[in-house]
Structure formats: structure tokens, C-alpha cells
Amino acid sequence: MTIRPATRDDVATILRFVRELAAYEREPDAVEATEDMLAAALFGDRPAAEAAIAEIDGEAAGFALFFHNFSTWTGKPGLYLEDLYVTPAARGSGVGRALLAYLARLAIDRDCARFEWSVLDWNAPAIGFYRKLGAVGMEEWTVQRLTGDALVKLAES
Structure with a gap:
């Protein structure tokens, strides 16, 4: 097995993995991203994220997509894992x-001061896996999100 930084040639594979992950997370129709969008986000003039590809015998077996955030409390950047996916096989x-x-x-x-990610509360296998690695759930914190009309409405206010 090897882990390597993703390249522009991996964009189609990354999008396939994103779609497979969405299906696993019970949102098969939620993916709006295209190959062009991912290529721009990962390899454009101002990359918004990075990705790593796992290969077994030269075949892509999984990926991680991540980006940096920042903690004012620590005064340091953090690494935020957006997606982690491993093929069923x-x-x-x-x-x-x-x-x-x-x-x-x-x-x-x-x-980085922190390495963080979110996990769906019903995904017991993933949560158990993360606990075995030493990850701690942030029980007092909940994710807040603005999208669509609510995002536009706030921006226009």
C-alpha cells in the first residue's frame, strides 16, 4: 500500500469516491461537484483543499480530502479532514x-495544533475506529451551516 498526494490526473477518481461516499452516507443525489470544479478547487490558482490517494498494488483504494483551518486559541493552523473514503473491497x-x-x-x-473532522452520529463503525485511534468527540460542539437562500439572505442583509 502507498499513500501519495493527489494529482490532477486523480480528479475523476476523487469524484467517483466522493459519489460513493455520498451514497454510503445516505445522500446519493447530494453531490453537485464536477470534475472541473474539483480540478479548480484542488489544483487551480488558489487551491482550497488538498487530497491524498491510497493505492494497493497500483489501484486507488481510498482517499482523504483536507484543508487548513486556524485556531485563534492556539495561534496555529489546524488540519481539517473533509472526506475519508475507503472502497468496500x-x-x-x-x-x-x-x-x-x-x-x-x-x-x-x-x-498544526489540531487534526479534526466530523462524523455522522449514526456511523458507529467509524466512530469506534476513531476512538481506537485516540480521537475524542467534541460533545459540546455542534456544526452550524448556512446554505442556499439562508446564505444569500444573510449576505444581502
């Missing part, structure tokens, strides 16, 4: 752990 082979370890090393190399 590769689950249980250590791909997920290898991707997370790769990102943990990257976070340390980049002097």
Missing part, C-alpha cells in the same frame, strides 16, 4: 488508518 486492510496517519504526519510537519 479495501476496508479492513489498513487503508483508512494509513490515510489518517499520513495526515497526522502532515499536520505535525506543518506545525
Whole structure:
């Protein structure tokens, strides 16, 4: 198994994995991203995110998409994992752990104070996996989101 930074040539694979992840997360029709959108976001003039690809015997077996955030409390950047996906055939082979370890090393190399992500509250297998790695749930925090009309309405106010 190898873990490597994604390249522009991986965009179609990343989008396929995003769609498979959306289906797993019970939102198969929610993906609006296109290959062009992902290429611009990951490899354009001002990249918004990065990705890593896991390969087994040269075949893509999973990916992690991440970006930096910032903590005013620590005065340092953090690494935020947006998506972690392992193909069904590769689950249980250590791909997920290898991707997370790769990102943990990257976070340390980049002097990040935190490595964070969200997980759906019903995804017990993932939560159990994260707890075994030492991750702690942020029980007092909830994600807030503005999209669509609500986002436009606030922006126009």
C-alpha cells in the first residue's frame, strides 16, 4: 500500500469516491461537484483543499480530502479532514488508518495544533475506529451551516 498526494490526473477518481461516499452516507443525489470544479478547487490558482490517494498494488483504494483551518486559541493552523473514503473491497486492510496517519504526519510537519473532522452520529463503525485511534468527540460542539437562500439572505442583509 502507498499513500501519495493527489494529482490532477486523480480528479475523476476523487469524484467517483466522493459519489460513493455520498451514497454510503445516505445522500446519493447530494453531490453537485464536477470534475472541473474539483480540478479548480484542488489544483487551480488558489487551491482550497488538498487530497491524498491510497493505492494497493497500483489501484486507488481510498482517499482523504483536507484543508487548513486556524485556531485563534492556539495561534496555529489546524488540519481539517473533509472526506475519508475507503472502497468496500479495501476496508479492513489498513487503508483508512494509513490515510489518517499520513495526515497526522502532515499536520505535525506543518506545525498544526489540531487534526479534526466530523462524523455522522449514526456511523458507529467509524466512530469506534476513531476512538481506537485516540480521537475524542467534541460533545459540546455542534456544526452550524448556512446554505442556499439562508446564505444569500444573510449576505444581502
